[in-house]
Structures are given as C-alpha cells and as structure tokens.
Amino acid sequence: MSETAAPSRRELNKTANRDAIAAAALELLRSRGMGEFTVDDIAATAGVSRRTFFNYFSSAEAAIASFTQKYLDSVIEQLLRRPSDEPLLESAQHALTAVGSPRDLALLAETYALTQNHPQLSRYQLQAWDECSTSIIAAATNRLGKVDDELYLHALVGSIIASGRAAMEVWFQQRGPDTSETSLAILRQLLFDAVGHLRSGFNP
Amino acid sequence: MSETAAPSRRELNKTANRDAIAAAALELLRSRGMGEFTVDDIAATAGVSRRTFFNYFSSAEAAIASFTQKYLDSVIEQLLRRPSDEPLLESAQHALTAVGSPRDLALLAETYALTQNHPQLSRYQLQAWDECSTSIIAAATNRLGKVDDELYLHALVGSIIASGRAAMEVWFQQRGPDTSETSLAILRQLLFDAVGHLRSGFNP
DNA sequence: CCGTGATTTGCACAGAGTGCAAAGTTGCAC
DNA sequence: GTGCAACTTTGCACTCTGTGCAAATCACGG
Structure with missing residues (x-):
C-alpha cells in the first residue's frame, strides 16, 4: 500500500x-x-x-524538541493503525505505549530530563505535545466526519495528551535522569496508567 | 485574615x-x-x-502572556476559596467560570485571539497554562498532604487545564476575535461544559 | 557535458538579552 | 531634615539570534 x-x-x-x-x-x-x-x-x-x-x-531549542516531536509522530502513526471502531481512549492508551520505536521513547525521556529548568526549551516541548493534540483532533475529525460536538473532542484529546505529560512528569520525579531499560518500562507503565485513570473517569 | x-x-x-x-x-x-x-x-x-x-x-511575548497569567492566577485564587471538601473537578468548574475579574477573562480572550499564528507567543501562553497546572497540583498536595497517587493527581489536574484550553480553542473557532459581553458569556459556558465533560468521564 | 532548479553558504544587518557600573530613589534611624 | 544603606533605573557594551539576499555549489534529466 x-x-x-x-x-x-x-x-x-x-x-x-x-x-x-x-x-x-x-x-x-x-x-x-x-x-x-x-x-x-x-x-x-x-x-x-x-x-x-x-x-x-528556527532555534537551538527547536532542534532539541525535534526528538519529542519524533516520538509524538510515532504515537500518531500507531494511533492511525488502530481499528477505527475502537474507542479513542483505548487506542490512545496503546499508541502511547507501543514500542514501535524504542529509541524514540528513550530520546523523549532523555531530552525531557535534560530540559528541566530551561524555560525556553520547556516551551518548545509543550508546543510539541500541543501540536500532537491538534493532529489527533484533525485525524479524528477526518475519520468521523464533521463532529457534532467540537468541545467534547477537543477536551477529550487534550486530556489524553495531558495524561501523557503527567506520566512524563511523575516518571521524572521518581526516576530522575535514569533512562535504563527498566526505567523506560516504568515510564511506559505510567503512560498506560495515566490514560487508564482518564478511561475510568478519574473514579478511584 | x-x-x-x-x-x-x-x-x-x-x-x-x-x-x-x-x-x-x-x-x-x-x-x-x-x-x-x-x-x-x-x-x-x-x-x-x-x-x-x-x-x-524576559521578552515581548512574556509581557503579552502576563494577561493570561493574570487570569489564571485569579482562577487559582477562586479555587482556593472553594470548600476544601468539595471534589476538585467541581471546584475547578466554578473557579474557571467565576467572574471574580471580568476584565481578566476579557483580556485572556483578546490576547488569545491576537495570538493566532505567532508560534513564540503561543508557546508563552502554553507555558502559562502549564504553570497553572503546577500551582494547582502544589496547592492540592499542600491541602491533602503527601498524596498517595501522584500520577492520578497530575493527570487529573492536567486534564482540567486541557479542558480549559479546549474551551478557549473552540470559542475562538466559533467566535473569532469577538470579545463582546455576549461572546464572553459563551466562553464561560464553554469553560463550564468542557470541565463538565471531564466530570462525566467523557461518557455521552 | 550542460542547463535548470534546488540547496548551501557567506555576508550584512536589525534586534534580543545580559553584565556591569553610574546615577537616581526610597526607607529608615538619628 | 540629614545622611546613609538598600534598592531601582538607566546607559553602555557586548555576544548571540534570526533573516534577507545573492553568489556558489550540487543534483538530476536530457
């Protein structure tokens, strides 16, 4: 194809x-x-x-943030491969943790760790996650046709991305700059669990 | 006090x-x-x-983004005034739409509208929302004491903020740069509904 | 081998951001 | 009110950023 x-x-x-x-x-x-x-x-x-x-x-920061973009691009790629009748939250949960490119996840984690306390670089990372939201919304709109409830879709996708970022943040708090295989396995689990919380509507 | x-x-x-x-x-x-x-x-x-x-x-963009920060600061202020036994999602829903400072919301909307297609300014706005997340997490941690599930809290607060941003985005798509009272009322409603979707676990 | 269109490079220039020290304010004690 | 100590503003110099432009270089098809 x-x-x-x-x-x-x-x-x-x-x-x-x-x-x-x-x-x-x-x-x-x-x-x-x-x-x-x-x-x-x-x-x-x-x-x-x-x-x-x-x-x-366009800047040194943009060059560094390209690693985050690369990981997120691979997430979108995984997402598009999921069956189109699967609920979006379930698709996202798998796409974020899929090991389509282990190196991408490692570089995401490493650059995230090396980014701490560097405002301008943080801003570029934020932008990368945000653009990922936009892409997913576009893809979903494309797939489902004009959606009836724009707000629902935007809030849902935004929450997915926010959960992914939450996992990154918690991972870094727990593991610091450790990007060993073990540590990355924990990160994947956190990504899965974060979207899991969202799937269960944050009901304990 | x-x-x-x-x-x-x-x-x-x-x-x-x-x-x-x-x-x-x-x-x-x-x-x-x-x-x-x-x-x-x-x-x-x-x-x-x-x-x-x-x-x-630190830059022209930072000066503009200060209006977004101001609105978000007032949101946090409202949030801290809610009864501490109220569920976080409910508190957030009220805090985001509270008219503690109508001018802050108007300036948020106006600068959001004037920001379109200006990457560097967008990044600063993103950062403002992100810092708001951080503050809320800190406040919640402060109030509840060391939380058992960091991931849960981060994902939840991140999703709240993402819902707020989703409302802004949808509002702008619908209304463009219109910041009349009527338009702002619609924005408040969107903010309320976005968190509402989150409260209902995104179940239609 | 040569022409065409894309890509890289050097150069020049306006503007960003910062350290430093001088000049100007404010607060406070007497 | 005088005067000193602490803080704030300002000017200056300097490095680095980001971009337009035109010349040089490269890739590709004939």
Missing part, C-alpha cells in the same frame, strides 16, 4: 542533514548542558554552516 | 511600572499586530528604558 516512496538523493541529503544537526544539538546538550552552547557550536559540530542550521530549525 | 499587606511606595512603583509595560505591549499588539513592534517600541510607549523592560519581562 503506502510505500515510503521516492528516496531521491536530494531527499536523502536533506534528512541526513537534519538528523546530523539534531544529533549535534543533542550531543552538545549532553556534554555541556542547555544554555552552554550556541547555534554556531551546533552548526560546527554538525559540519554545516550557521545559515544552513536555520534552514532546518 | 490574609490582608494584602504592605503597599509601600517601592511596591507601588513596581507594580505600576509592570502594569504600564504590559499595557504598552498590549496597545502595540492591538494597533500593529504581533511581530510588528520591538522591545524598544514597548519601552518607549511605557516611558521606561529598554533595560528596565528587561528587568520586568
């Missing part, structure tokens, strides 16, 4: 460049910490010009 | 300055639109130096 299609040389170079830049940003984040490096540093590490950096990302 | 206490001259000057700067930012936002003015413009309009602007706000 849907092949990934044309990996032309140009396309390949483009994603390779993008990945190299994001990887360079992550490397500097790990080694120096947020705020301790500049866009020039990232560009130099990635082996591109400063100007090219800005062709791909 | 808790008086607002010492309005010393210094304190007064400080809040007056802060208000003047925020008002100047809003005025420029209204007259020129986001991205069409600089921090120097705001400082000049407010009658302070550029450097003083940065003593109060």
